[in-house]
Amino acid sequence: MFQDDRNNSPPRLFIIALVLIGFGAFKFFPGLFASKSSDISTSTPTSGASPDAIANRISLGNQLLVTSQTTPDKQAGIEAFKSGDFSTAIQKFQASLKQTRNDPETVIYLNNATARISPALLKIAVSVPIGSNPNVAQEILRGVAQAQSEVNNSGGINGAKLQVEIVNDDNNPAIVKEVANTLTKDPTILAVIGHNASNASLEAAPIYQQEKLVMVTPTSLANNLSGFGSYIFRTVPNISIMAAPLAEYAVKTGKTNIAICYDSQAPDNISFKDEFVAALIAAGGKLVPTVCDFSVPSFTPESAIADAVSKGAQGLMLAPHIDRIDRAISLARTNQGKLPLYGSTTMYTFQTLKDGQKSVDGLVLPVPWHPETNPGSTFPKNAAQLWGGVVNWRTATSFDATQAVIAGLKQSNTREGLQEAFKSPSFSTPGASEKVKFLPTGDRAGKPILVQVKQGGSTGYNFVPLR
Template structure:
């Protein structure tokens, strides 16, 4: 068996193509690691720098010609890839050019179909192609609009016993890190091989799929818009490329650093630092060695932060120059985004608070700028005389009038407080339009008209037949707080319009905590009032609501939002204006360390993923898992990236089936996903839908028909899942932060059963804990800043549905996740229910309740 490589780097081109200075450095770096006897161990590595088209084509043919079946052949290309109007791919040589109309002169290129042909004719069954290039378009004028931006690399180069790795799959910019010799993709390919860090299963060998996973993760940490891909069939994934040291002390330290960074959302926590310091001493590494390793691990994350800062500063400079932004400026900013390799969601998080703040400044300036006009003093003299006379008459009436009390004057005082009509209410507006009757409508009207007693009667009448409606209970408590005249106020934002069931689950937790505190000791003699907002899980609406909440100086904290996209859009407002936000349900790790006013009662999702991955592989014995994730959901960032690593660390493999839940629109597509997964050898299926698009995951489950074991993210822990999934989700295992069986005899669960007439979900528990946290904080300080200082105190704790509530320095809840399973049940009208699974120890045995 021979190991032979051809490395082609083209940095110099004809004027019609941009130069790529890093290309030659790329091939030199690859040569170094492939020839190293303890890494690549290749027998022959040919370097080809800036070749002419005929030289490049002949060298590729020579690489694959006359080889044996067991030979390992590697083709590496760093340079321009060009796609024509028909989607065909070409590789650019030194003399590749376009004509005057910008159309590619194909005779000056090496076509991908030529490369495919020589690979297919080769006797070798171990072929690897690594392409570090963007795929620019080569279209005549007027044809560019037909391009979909996608390059079908798999069909143009793929084949049996072959693996194709690409830095990108679309017509994107080529990204070169500032200050780095090599391009972004090659940099991390080389790093994974040279350090041994790409050996994810730690068997001292680096396979093609391991190298891909490592490079992809590192690339997207630095440049998230880049999407490296791998195309391989069966054994192609497991082609062994290099060796990795099994007992290298620096590699052991590096792996611990990577673990700490992944668990700390891009930073090393206090606990992580203590762990690393102890490990460094045990491994006898110098401080300098350890610091260098940490710097290399954190480097792409720092690069990403610098790109965000660069875009933010540019945006601020443009706004100072001109606001609103012109279309031309918008186009230039979009180009900057593409060059920096940032995603639309990265830009949204930067722009939302800046543009909203600037808009507020413009509005306030207009409102506070009085018109300039000449003043006629004659009418003012008459007006002054009238005011004096009128004041005397009012005074005489006041001292002579009968003593009639002004009843319920507080009841109407807040009805015009918010400018977002029909989106925020303390009771004067019914937000759940689908759940109402004449009594409930009359109750809202009574509040609007300032008639609190009638509102109480009407809402109480409604609750006799609709006891599980949390909106009404919150409004009842609001009225009682208004009548008392001495209350504290908070806000809660939920997706009433797009997901009313989830909105109710969250509001039940808030309502239960409010009801308990108002019935019992209150908050130092003050009742709690709650303003409900409907954000529809829409980031823009959530930002508008946050703006309204921060302007209402009576509001001291906010429970919200539901989806992470909504929370991340609103959080900058709360942080900038100093208002505590506690997110009860968002999974996104971007919420961690967001700011000192941002908290969440959900433990970091990585604990959930690690526990579930371990259960899937080690307890259930599933080793080939097809992953179906909604790519449009920020909540699923963990499941798109780190969860795959957790599966591999547990000893499992990721099935190559491409399953994006956001595109599963019909049964046909769902059936195709299951068919492809089974053909690729899958024995398990993992589902992570967006909370507003659970139906897409149900389609996959129905198409599966019990063929593959199903596992899922916490998003599917809903009544809707049981109602629509029925037998198709029987046996599904998922993780959750709370289950009623987890805490036998819990006052929260018992009170919830009595209050709502049935069991509640983990979202209710998390929202309850968020509200209980705010109540406990307000008992110590009832100002915005004071509340934040209380919650940030490391010694703060209070009791909630899930035991003690305490926060990490990141703002995340301290705690853990448990696993639950869908099983048949007579207690639920769907015929199925979520049942708590017993804890499992590291050796696979079940633990008794209360065991550590």
């Protein structure tokens, strides 16, 4: 990697001068060296990862990725899986689930181990931010695991059992790029469920499109993904459909002057902000011109609230990156109920409730799915039985993404055939609530539900449908 070219080296004094200049620039102008990546995890590199490093992020059951959900039985199951002893792996994974039933990684590994002793297999991948946002990663994995369990327990896909390869991408665009390149080169992978954050999906989408591998993101809402390519799909509606009802609700309830704090490094929340503003103005509201960006190091909640209040804001809309929810919660705490709070879909997290508590009481935001608005669906009940609790919209849309892939693979178990199935106007399959159907843009056909934070639930607060 490094070359020693002493015959052409510059004079020593010149090198020392360059070092001193560089040190001074770093010390006094650190912003020049700040990463533009929206990933805030310090545990992962911000440049390309080596093949070995990517291999350590991928597992069918041969290594532990979700370290927060670990038992001795799970570790033993992983060791047995690694050595090819799938019967022992099955026993150990089952024993682990008796202790941690809500661990989706173990459910997927158990399904994979069981599938390995069957005569026919089909394989897909799911890429999630385990390192940077383990809660969100597990929400997505639960939807995938539930769909995998249901299809494998009912005979598989035309007799073939479904294997799911888990990938940890940390929502880091540089890592995501390497992940996408790796997955496309594996001919046994027929589709990818992912990615989570829109900046991650936008990094991967060109690679999947070029290499003709179907990507179905269950959570990325950025406008840029709409119509991106013939192999790019998502099981969430277009963000304009998500943002408009929230803006209309604010105006309808008399809050016409709205200030916005968003994340300029999160493409989905840039899109949400733009669509919210357009809908707000169309409904007769007004954007209060404040400067509030969750992504900048200089962000201070005190200044943001003071600025919004001084300029006559009657409400505040929060649109943070999924890995910077803590900054939005900090802003809500500083607000102390002065301004009614509205939020992008990203704000629907366990962290919002657990850390926000009274500060986020009354927060209103749109989601593509809620368990209380689907009385005729078996999904919420089945999910509660499997995981021991209520699941959220990310689990539902991830279930839908996997259900769509399963339905498509029943028509054709090739990459090209799956894509053709998805593009057919007649394609549809039962989902967590409504049927999964794709528009020509690759977006999900659907509509949002407004929810509000109210007292109740395990954290003391809960998201409930706005009646």
